[in-house]
Amino acid sequence: MFDYQASPQCLQAKVILITGASEGIGRAMALSFAAAGATVLLNGRNIARLESLYDEIVGAGFAEPAICPMDLSSQHYEDYIVLQNSIGETFGRLDGLLHNAGVLGRINPIANTLTQDWLKVMQTNLNAPFFLTKAMLPLLEEAEHGSIVFVSSGVGRQGRANWGAYAASKFGTEGLMQVLSDELDTISNIRVNSLNPGATNTAMRRMAFPGEMASSNPSPASIAAAFLFLMSDDSIGVTGQALNAQQGAAADYQPAVSDDRK
Ligand code: NAP
Numbered sequence: 001m002f003d004y005q006a007s008p009q010c011l012q013a014k015v016i017l018i019t020g021a022s023e024g025i026g027r028a029m030a031l032s033f034a035a036a037g038a039t040v041l042l043n044g045r046n047i048a049r050l051e052s053l054y055d056e057i058v059g060a061g062f063a064e065p066a067i068c069p070m071d072l073s074s075q076h077y078e079d080y081i082v083l084q085n086s087i088g089e090t091f092g093r094l095d096g097l098l099h100n101a102g103v104l105g106r107i108n109p110i111a112n113t114l115t116q117d118w119l120k121v122m123q124t125n126l127n128a129p130f131f132l133t134k135a136m137l138p139l140l141e142e143a144e145h146g147s148i149v150f151v152s153s154g155v156g157r158q159g160r161a162n163w164g165a166y167a168a169s170k171f172g173t174e175g176l177m178q179v180l181s182d183e184l185d186t187i188s189n190i191r192v193n194s195l196n197p198g199a200t201n202t203a204m205r206r207m208a209f210p211g212e213m214a215s216s217n218p219s220p221a222s223i224a225a226a227f228l229f230l231m232s233d234d235s236i237g238v239t240g241q242a243l244n245a246q247q248g249a250a251a252d253y254q255p256a257v258s259d260d261r262k
Contacts, residue, residue, distance in 0.1 A: 001225070001226055001229055001243065002225070002226075002246075002247045004225045004226065004228070004229045004234070005225075006036060006224075006225060006228040006229065006232060006234075007232075008036070008037075009036060009037040010036050010037070010228060010232040010233075010234065011033050011036040011037045011038035011096075011228070011231055011232055012036075012037035012038075013037065013038075013039075014033075014037070014038045014039070014095035014096055014143075014231065015038070015039045015041065015087075015091045015093060015094055015095050015096070015143075016033050016038045016039070016040055016041065016094075016095060016096035016097070016098065016231060017040075017041040017043060017068065017087065017094060017096070017097050017098065017136065018030050018033070018040055018041065018042060018043060018098045018100055019043040019044070019072060019098065019099055019100050019101035019128075019129075019132065020043065020044055020100045020101025020102060021040070021042040021043055021044050021050065021053060021100070022042070022044030022045070022046045022049035022050050022053065023044075023046075023049060023202070023203060024200075024202035024203060024204060024220055025100055025151065025197055025200055025202060025220045025223070026044070026098070026100040026101065027049075027053055027220070028219070028220030028221040028223075028224060029098060029100065029220070029224060029227050030042055030053060030057070030065070031053070031056065031057065031060075031221070032221065032224035032227065032228060033096075033227075033228070033231060034057045034060070034062035034063060034065060035060070035062060036228055036232070037062075037063065038063065038095075038096070038231070039063040039064070039065060039066070039091070040057065040063075040065045040066075041065065041066045041068050041087060041091075042054065042065055042066065042067050042068060043068045043069070043070055043072075043101065044069065044101070045069065045070075045071050047067070047069050050067045050069060051067065053065075054067055066087075066090065068083060068086070068087070070083055072101050072123070072124050072128035072132070073120065073123050073124055073128070074128075075123060075127065077131055077134075077135070080131045080132055080134070080135035081135055083132075083135065084135040084136055084138070084139060087136075087139060088138075088139055091139075092139075092142060093139050093140075093142035093143045094136055094139035094140050094142070094143060094146065095140075095143040095144075095145070095146060095147065095231075096146070096147045096148075096149070096231045097132070097133065097136055097140065097146075097147070097148045097149070098149050098151070098227070098231070099129040099132070099133070099148070099149065099150045099151060099173070100151045101124060101128070102124065102125050102151065102166075102169075102204070103120065103121055103124045103125065103166075103204075104121075104166055104204050104207055104208055105117050105118075105120065105121035105164065105165045105166050106164075107162050107163065107164075107166075107208060108162055108164065109161065109162055109164070110164050113164045113165060117165060118164070118165045121164075121165035121166055121169050122165060122168070122169050122172075125165075125166065125169035125170065125172075125173065126169040126172040126173055126176070129150060129173060129176065130176060133148060133176075133180065137190075140188075140190050141188060141189075141190070143189070143190075144189065145189050145190075145191075145233055145236055146188070146189060146190035146191070147190070147191050147192075147193075147230055147231050147235065148177075148180065148190060148191070148192045148193075149192075149193055149194070149195055149227065149230045149231065150173045150174070150176065150177045150192075150193070150194040150195070151194075151195055151196075151197060152170050152173055152174055152177075152194040152195060152196045152242065153166070153167070153170040153196055153197075154196055154198070155167040155170060156169075156170020156171050156173055156174050156194075156196070157170075157171075157174065157196065157242060159171070173194060174194055174242055177192055177193065177194040177240070177242070178240055180192045181193070181239045181240035182240065184239075185239055185240070191235065191236065191237070191238060191239035192239055192240065193230055193235075193238060193239060193240070193241045193242070193243060194241070194242045194243065195226055195227065195230060195243050195244070195245055196242070196243070196244045196245065197220075197223055197245045197246070198218075198223070198244060198245055198246035198248075199217045199218075199246075200217055200218055200219070200220055200223055201214050201215065201217040201218065201219055201220070202220060205217060218246065223245040223246060225245075226243060226244070226245035227245065230243070
């Protein structure tokens, strides 16, 4: 998969919803998917950033995107149904769902983790993907081949001290991916996988590792191949897999320069 060369229009005519598209990895994937022919539906909270991305996509001559602002900290399932209705009325189906939005929370021991911080991270990183997946399944069923991708993390596959709620939320994401994949495998055309981006130069990474030289990590745009693979028909038949976007990518939870145990 690391050598995957996406054909120029590998996402032609696909409709793909991307959560957390306003910056970082989500923004870069929105641009990559649009460049590959997809109509991208841009979720996030920061409307100014989403509008700027919209303008960039339209300015590049790609298919006109749609802005789907929504705060994924909402615990009201009805909000997700409103989004489903609006996508259903406009597009009639959904070919891809990229669960990318995430929050880091505080890096500190479980013993010091505040209950409200734990709940906030769990809501955005784990509960919202469940609500959104459940709401979007009928639209994904309408696609010839649907693809759901959960953006995971190295600490969602191997726990690490102080990564508390974030790590637990990503473990939950991996579990959700596995259960859903197993459920849908024989009864639908929807494949479900998780993808660990690996250390990537974004605001989240810089917050997690303030002592690290940001430019030492790849840009979000440079890790697009694996995302394109999982969203394109080239990955039909691939389901239930926990994949990495970078070779040796468990590295995203290696000790930072500032880690005093290094
Ligand atoms: P980022 O630059 O901080 O971007 C996070 C995105 O999530 C933003 O677009 C933000 O948009 C959105 N978001 C956060 N809370 C939201 C909410 N309540 N409702 C809607 N959108 C929300 O982070 P990133 O590094 O690109 O991370 C993207 C994904 O990759 C995350 O799932 C992260 O866990 C994972 N990951 C990243 C790395 C890395 O090294 N960067 C490594 C492993 C895994 P708004 O502010 O507009 O809401």
